[in-house]
Amino acid sequence: MIAAHLLTKDYGDKRAVDGLTFEVQPGIVTGFLGPNGSGKSTTMRLVLGLDRPTAGEVTVNGKPYAEHDAPLREVGALLEARSVHTGRSARNHLRALAQTHGIARARVQELIDLVGLHDVAGKRAGKFSLGMGQRLGIATALLGDPATVMLDEPVNGLDPEGIQWIRALLRGLAAEGRTVFVSSHLMSEMSMTADHLIVIGRGRLIADTSVRAFVAAASKDLVRVRTPDASALLEAIARLDGSVRVEPDGTFEVAGVGAEEIGRAAAAQGIVLFELTPHEASLEEAFMEITRGELEYSHEEVVA
């Protein structure tokens, strides 16, 4: 379990992480969501003690990470930035890290096989593609059989097959009772894997909730309607006090009126409908809705 309490980190006069308090529970996949530059990677570095918090604290299984006797047994981490000597082979990289914890050489080979690097394990890591580098990073994370697995943007650079593999791996790790904490700036990725979400923007906590509740909170009652009889339908919706936005392709996005009412009104006046679809916000849209204004660079700022 990871527990952050009022965690804060400044770099110079820029506040990267701002008073974050959250807990990451075992047995489920917790998504760590936020736009690029929102402080996800910094938070993970603070968990590992690579950076020192300006204020607040973060513990892993009850203690600061550095105070554990066998840290790699507590947390296995994949950071976004490359953390491998480019001149060393994947096998020797894993061996050297394993030796700090007295982990047997057989374990290294096991993990090389698990992540599918057996053909290239003797090659220098500097020659690896992005995807191979990610696989090596994941092998590194799993080296100590950790109770908590923390991965920063793990699907970056992976091919579709690799992405499927990561999703299954994350679910498998959670099913084994481990704490799984995985960051992404892609909502679609989170919707495939996460059970719970911690959402941040500009270093601040925006939401700490289940995926389902997150989507529900952001969903507005929108109904998509297509009709060949536009003016009649517009009048009908106006009588029901609904508002309509007409999309470029002629589809109506109706707000303030339910699908049932629109259907009845159309039937009563003989208006033909080609489509009548109640709309639930996707995780992507929910995220955009909830983090609006929290984005590091909104469009206005870019223009200005």
Added chain:
Amino acid sequence: MTAIPVLAAPARGVTQARVVRSEWTKFWTVRSTRWSLLVATVLTIGFPILASVIISSHWGSQSPHDRATFNPLDPALIGSQIAQLAIGVLGVLVVSGEYSTGMIRATLTAVPKRLPVLWAKAGVFGAVTFALMLPSVLIAFFASQSILSRHDASYSWHHAGVARAVIGAVLYLVVVAVLTVGIGAVFRSTAGGIATFAAIFFVLPPIMNVLPSSWNSAISPYLPSEAGRAVIQLTHDSGTLAPWTGFGLFALYAAIALAAGAVVLKVRDA
């Protein structure tokens, strides 16, 4: 296969000995190590043999004065003095290479207490330098002296001060190794570390020569490289420190560099 294989034997705690084993593996599994050590060895042995052959072949044309002032240890230890360049660069790289590649993040995630990593790096590199340079310098000494012996211009191992100077040349390189690991940890960048090493060892001493001579003679003996060289020199005058005094001061500089590196490693964000 989604579940990760369970560890047969669970990971054990991090100890200084395990960190040393890890650093030993890291040390030997990058190319820069083998190249630098090969260069250091070739220079240490090759230069003395080359120099002795040249001196020997021109012995007949030397003036009596030159013959009288000739110090047979000079060619014997010239190689080890040049080899300090390769040792020093490697010492910086042992640390700075981790920062330039990002490896440091993996290293400090495995050893979050941090300092054992620095002690292990200095210990491994110091020990390797000793183990490799001791035979190299001995070979250089005996090979060069046997070449020079035909002109009766060589020292035996038992000549006063010779054993101390030869072993001192090895110990000097060990201190260079530890000192440059410290410099690497302070600067964390290859360029900054190597520039500082070069400034201390190769720029500072000649600068002293343009200072007023009273300043020069007051400061020079206490410069790291000059203090360290005291143990390698056979004869000592008022301008040099006594052999082991100088070496002790040199070792103190290395300890200070390593301590400064330890503070930086412990305090700064990785």
